[in-house]
Amino acid sequence: MPSDGIPRIGMPRNGISEKVMPAGGIAKPRLTREQIAQRAALELPDGAYVNLGWGIPNLIAGHLPKGITVYFHSENGILGMGPRAKPGEEDFDLVDAMKVPVTLIPGASFFHQADAHVMTRGGHLDVAVLGGFQVSEKGDLANWRIPGAKGPGGIGGAMDIAAGAKTLIVCMEHSTKDGAPKIVKRCTYPLTALECVDTIVTDLAVIDVKPEGLLLREVAPCWSAEEVQALTGAPLIVRRQIPEMSFA
Amino acid sequence: MVGGFGGAGFPNNLIQALARKGAKNITAVSNNCGTRDGELGIMFKNNQIKHVIAAFPGPHANHFLERFAAKEVTLELVPQGILCERMRAAAAGLQGFYTTVGVGTEVAAGKEERVLEERRCILERPIHADYALIKAQTADELGNLTYRLAARNFNPIMAMAAQTTIAEVEEIVPIGAIHPEHVVTPAIFVHRIVQAKGIRYAE
DSSP states (O other): OOOTTTOOTTBBGSSSSEEOOTTTTEEEOOOOHHHHHHOOOOEEEEEEETOOOSHHHHHGGOOOTTTOEEEETEEEEEEEEEEEOTOOOOOTTSSSSSSEEEEEEEEEOOOOHHHHHHHHHHHOOOOEEESEEHHHHHHHHEESSSSSSSOOOOTTTHHHHHOOOOOOEEEEBBBBBTTTSESSEEEEOOOOOOOOOEEEEEEEEEEEEETEEEEEEHHHHHOOOHHHHOOOBSSEOOOOOOBBBOOO | OOOOOBSSSSOHHHHHHHHHHOOOOOEEEEESSOBTTBTTHHHTTOOOOEEEEEEEOOTTOHHHHHHTTSSEEEEEEOOOOHHHHHHHHHTTTOOOEESSTTTSSGGGGTOEEEEEEEEEEEEEEOOEEEEEEEEEEEEEETTOOEEOOOOOOOOHHHHHHEEEEEEEEEEEEEESSGGGGSBBBBBGOEEEEEOOOOOOOOO
């Protein structure tokens, strides 16, 4: 086990969560949220300016490969966020978009919220990673309100980020808690933005959104392309033998 | 307009004073809708706000959520960057702008749509305000402001967008004590300064 106590893929299989596959009734290991984040971290190029959204994306900062420097952006006006502040060293004027006290890395800067969104909407961020409730086969994203949920929901910065990022990755579980696919032909949840998603990383697969459709790039260990397709609500393009996910 | 984000940069002394004053039928513009009694929460608790324009009401905005469920307050939900730009349009004397943000979503409802630079866009209008309540770190006696860390957030934008801007600051220094290159909000945008020790509300 690494020193941070988070199980890494490539370690013994008991590090992978066991969940019952809802469709076939066969138990199959799926990635944990930390492992989804670990896989998604590999998509970030060295030196990139990156925004991480709520949920699984926020875990990515803890999984950057050694030797990679990423300048994390926060929509409240920070570029160059470092790790979470240690207990006792928090400064509550230095928080990320989730209110978590953070630190800075050398080269960091502050700016106001409008400039923070000039960076998101204006196409200045290299990569943004958001959570998702649904992604359509065209790359439409729904991630800000679940129909029927209490209250009005909250958009936050998601629409600006989704509209503007050069590369948008969505990290989410492949299915809902009830077993319904979250990758669908058309989103039925309230939309965040149209045709914005480039890559989807789930607990079962890595999928690229291409003009011709959803291209299956990798499957989770122990899963086949056919099994992933069975839990996906839109057709997957399978061009070759699909490799298992790599984590380094 | 009320500044602040993520617990940082809220003019909580000014909000508390407005709550004590008891002004009613307020239209509020703020990123979120309070953290329990803290931040804007007290104003919703007192039923002082009738309409709010916000990007993310927030999971701890229980007073807002109760008023909203009871239809005692209405909400316009706005993407956060567009909230900034609509205020900045007001500040800059612009009558609106077109953006791809929100196209095809609930946000686009009732808005003019057209194609510009081969992309679908919607027309967004400026957001004006009579007052901005903002939080800064240091003011000089003329009203030039600096901010601290990420407590800057919405405050400089709101300062520019309102007819009257009231800044709550930790300290007031003599004119000239802030280096001109370090001024973030120039004094022309600031009409009142109030020195008070900042209040922070925990989660």
